[in-house]
Amino acid sequence: VSLETTARRDGDGWVLRGTKKWIGNGASGGVTFVWARVDDEGADEHGSVRCFLVEQETPGYVGTVIRGKASLRGIHQAHIVLDDVRVPLDAVLPGARSFKDASTVLYSTRSGVAWSALGHATACYEAALAYAQQRVQFGKPLAKFQMVQERLTQMLEQLTAMQLYCRTMADLEAAGRLRPTQASLAKYHNTRAARRIASTARDLLGGNGILLENAVMQHMADIEAIHTYEGTESVQALLIGRDITGMSAFA
Ligand SMILES: Cc1cc2nc3c(=O)[nH]c(=O)nc-3n(C[C@H](O)[C@H](O)[C@H](O)COP(=O)(O)OP(=O)(O)OC[C@H]3O[C@@H](n4cnc5c(N)ncnc54)[C@H](O)[C@@H]3O)c2cc1C
Structure with a gap:
């Protein structure tokens, strides 16, 4: 602005x-x-x-x-x-005459970022699940340990919430009812959740988690960029906070 x-x-x-x-x-x-x-x-x-x-x-x-x-x-x-x-x-683009018009582009691209986060997180979850099923430690696959199952459950819980954000946002957008703050909330939630999922997946792959060939590390690095662009986590929080309270806390 x-x-x-x-x-x-x-x-x-x-x-x-x-x-x-x-x-x-x-x-x-x-x-x-x-x-x-x-x-x-x-x-x-x-x-x-x-x-x-x-x-x-x-x-x-x-x-x-x-x-x-x-x-x-x-x-x-x-x-x-x-x-x-x-x-x-x-x-000059004829339809772009105010900052509000620029914002229209931003909230559309913020929806796109929420989807990107979901894609990266899905790849991390799938890599972690596959690895846990085949990696044997202490005589059994990692997936047979209770703590590993709990961590996979937490990843799926977050992933499902991300899917619901994206699905709901797509429905609202198709109906022409998507509000800018809703796109901000989806971006805020999904990039934060993707960071957590990537971090857990990286850890579940043990030492192999840092190898580029296992993809998780690359997704992790890419998530860092989408977490920042189209407005950082803090800036999304300020947009959402202004909508909730009616008070701007930007400066
Ligand atoms: C890979 C990538 C692609 C990009 N593509 C484009 C593009 O195509 N077009 C384009 O225009 N831009 C693009 N950007 C820019 C992107 O939108 C900005 O980098 C982003 O909005 C953050 O701005 P900044 O880098 O200036 O960080 P800063 O504004 O300097 O923020 C630094 C830190 O301070 C925090 N901060 C800033 N202000 C406040 C505040 N008021 N209260 C509390 N905390 C605050 C931020 O949250 C952040 O943590 C891209 C960025 C990246 C990394």
């Missing part, structure tokens, strides 16, 4: 200025959607938010791939500098 990138009207176009970090495919893929705040003192639209479709080849646009990530290594994110990037008038 405290978006700092600016858009200024200039003749037959707009001029964008600012920096952004962690932008998915911001240095590849040809185009980037850039949200910016209109900086035009005196104009009615001053201070409002717009979204621009920016060709990455445009002069002044520099996207640099962020290197050294231990998480989500299958997709690039970029650090972007917009140094007086000039775009035509028709580069």
Whole structure:
């Protein structure tokens, strides 16, 4: 909401200025959607938010791939500098005229993150169950120990709650009734639960749990990114808390 990138009207176009970090495919893929705040003192639209479709080849646009990530290594994110990037008038997305419109995108992508968390957690649970059934310790499979069964039960309990969040959210979205806070709650719950499930799965695989070939460690690392993007755990809590109490505690 405290978006700092600016858009200024200039003749037959707009001029964008600012920096952004962690932008998915911001240095590849040809185009980037850039949200910016209109900086035009005196104009009615001053201070409002717009979204621009920016060709990455445009002069002044520099996207640099962020290197050294231990998480989500299958997709690039970029650090972007917009140094007086000039775009035509028709580069403005017609339906994006306020921060509320930007939020619509955010709550849709937050639902997506809740689903991602479910996918990662399911993979971790399945890996842990399969391992516990075949790994023999003290003369019997791990799965035959009471404490192991209890931990598998706790994982399934959390996984089922995650599924219910996703299923309910999908139904609400299909009916056009999904509220932003509900998407935040699903993201908050599912990324936190995925972290717990991945951690238990990693532990149940013993030493083998840290091997990349057993996948759990990779899911664990990927969960760390989804736990942060589209709004961190704390920021989701602030959004939900504001909805519950009617009081904003952001600053
Ligand atoms: C892999 C990845 C992909 C991403 N893709 C995109 C993308 O495509 N497009 C895009 O625009 N962004 C993208 N992001 C950015 C992402 O949304 C931000 O990283 C995220 O919202 C957190 O912001 P920050 O990194 O500035 O952390 P900060 O805001 O600096 O937060 C650091 C810590 O402080 C806490 N904190 C911050 N403010 C408060 C507060 N008021 N009260 C209490 N605690 C607070 C946070 O919860 C966090 O724990 C991506 C990030 C990652 C890691």
